[in-house]
Amino acid sequence: MDRISVDALEEHQLEEVRQSVRRERDIEANKALSVAIMGHTGVGKSSLLNVLFGTRFPVGDVKPATRRPQAISVPSNSGHTLTFWDMPGLGDSAEADAGYRAMYLEKLAECDVVIWAMHADSRCTDHEARCLNRLLDDAPPEEGRRIVGKLTYVLTKADLLTPPPWIFDMHGDRGTFVPSLALAGRMELKAAHVEQMVVEPWGDLLGAATYNTGDFALRDRRLDFDRQTVTYRGHFSREVCERYTAAHPEHAEVFSRLRDNHRVLPCSALFRFNLAALMVNVVGKLGPTAIFRFQRVLDDAAELAGVPVAAMREYGNFLVWDGIRGARAFDLGRLPI
Numbered sequence: 335m336d337r338i339s340v341d342a343l344e345e346h347q348l349e350e351v352r353q354s355v356r357r358e359r360d361i362e363a364n365k366a367l368s369v370a371i372m373g374h375t376g377v378g379k380s381s382l383l384n385v386l387f388g389t390r391f392p393v394g395d396v397k398p399a400t401r402r403p404q405a406i407s408v409p410s411n412s413g414h415t416l417t418f419w420d421m422p423g424l425g426d427s428a429e430a431d432a433g434y435r436a437m438y439l440e441k442l443a444e445c446d447v448v449i450w451a452m453h454a455d456s457r458c459t460d461h462e463a464r465c466l467n468r469l470l471d472d473a474p475p476e477e478g479r480r481i482v483g484k485l486t487y488v489l490t491k492a493d494l495l496t497p498p499p500w501i502f503d504m505h506g507d508r509g510t511f512v513p514s515l516a517l518a519g520r521m522e523l524k525a526a527h528v529e530q531m532v533v534e535p536w537g538d539l540l541g542a543a544t545y546n547t548g549d550f551a552l553r554d555r556r557l558d559f560d561r562q563t564v565t566y567r568g569h570f571s572r573e574v575c576e577r578y579t580a581a582h583p584e585h586a587e588v589f590s591r592l593r594d595n596h597r598v599l600p601c602s603a604l605f606r607f608n609l610a611a612l613m614v615n616v617v618g619k620l621g622p623t624a625i626f627r628f629q630r631v632l633d634d635a636a637e638l639a640g641v642p643v644a645a646m647r648e649y650g651n652f653l654v655w656d657g658i659r660g661a662r663a664f665d666l667g668r669l670p671i
């Protein structure tokens with residue numbers, strides 16, 4: 335074979351390699367993705383999906399309502415799907431838990447992201463941590479790092495964290511619930527505490543990743559990058575984030591996205607609070623290309639914050655009965671606005 339044909343062959347082979355890399359990248363970018371929502375019974379998993387996607391999954395006011403995994407699929411911009419799995423809640427009975435553990439392990443292995451939902455007004459973080467530890471003890475050891483990396487934590491029913499008050503920011507017949515400054519501060523402390531109890535202990539099993547828009551090129555013992563992705567090995571805590579941001583303020587957005595990987599997020603299905611932030615966290619965790627593929631899911635979630643004034647009045651309803659006069663003294667639901 336003369337020199338020219340060898341070059342031609344090499345070029346031909348190179349092209350094949352390029353095509354196969356492109357094919358793999360396309361498969362990766364278009365594969366169907368899935369998210370599971372897990373946690374104890376009654377934390378509001380089904381309610382959260384109902385408000386996010388308009389499903390009518392049964393909700394239990396008194397006893398567990400979800401007895402087997404149920405799914406809702408939403409399309410990406412490119413027509414591929416993102417499936418959310420609503421899981422039965424743990425903690426109903428030892429017997430039920432034994433059955434659900436196998437389901438949880440299966441979904442922990444197969445789903446790309448797992449939302450772990452916890453009551454915002456509970457202090458049982460140790461119980462949650464032990465529950466996750468037990469689940470991971472049952473997983474093959476090499477699965478551990480992969481599973482830990484999928485977890486994102488939410489504090490549900492944040493509307494119950496009061497006082498200090500919630501503020502209803504009204505625009506016409508709708509409005510959005512926002513926490514007062516004092517309440518936002520308390521929520522932040524609460525989230526930081528939960529992060530310390532359930533995220534931090536995983537230590538170096540943790541990793542954070544986000545997409546690289548192209549201009550991020552910092553590398554150190556823990557931080558790494560390629561053209562598509564920026565990664566951090568370990569817990570990207572608030573302190574770590576602040577340190578990097580102070581040193582490289584031009585990359586504040588990248589650090590904030592890395593921080594999203596380990597942020598514990600308070601949210602409320604009832605108040606439609608932080609639903610868009612939750613979706614940003616979830617989609618961000620799905621990988622560097624997901625944020626572009628699922629822009630529509632993010633846009634839809636951003637539309638969800640509005641609550642009709644009539645509904646708001648019901649949530650805030652509070653009646654004082656004057657027992658001496660035998661009359662209604664104060665009824666928040668009837669006060670004129």
Ligand SMILES: Nc1nc2c(ncn2[C@@H]2O[C@H](COP(=O)(O)OP(=O)(O)OP(=O)(O)O)[C@@H](O)[C@H]2O)c(=O)[nH]1
Pocket residue numbers: 374375376377378379380381382392393394395396397398399400401421422423424490491492493494601602603604605
């Ligand atoms: N205040 C308040 N209550 C909520 C919220 N979300 C759900 N709930 C209530 O919490 C209770 C349980 O809700 P579900 O959605 O059935 O909880 P779940 O986690 O799916 O429960 P299981 O299916 O048993 O695991 C119901 O009474 C809901 O109305 C919320 O954001 N705020």
Ligand SMILES: [Mg+2]
Pocket residue numbers: 379380381392393399400420421422423
């Ligand atoms: Mg449920």
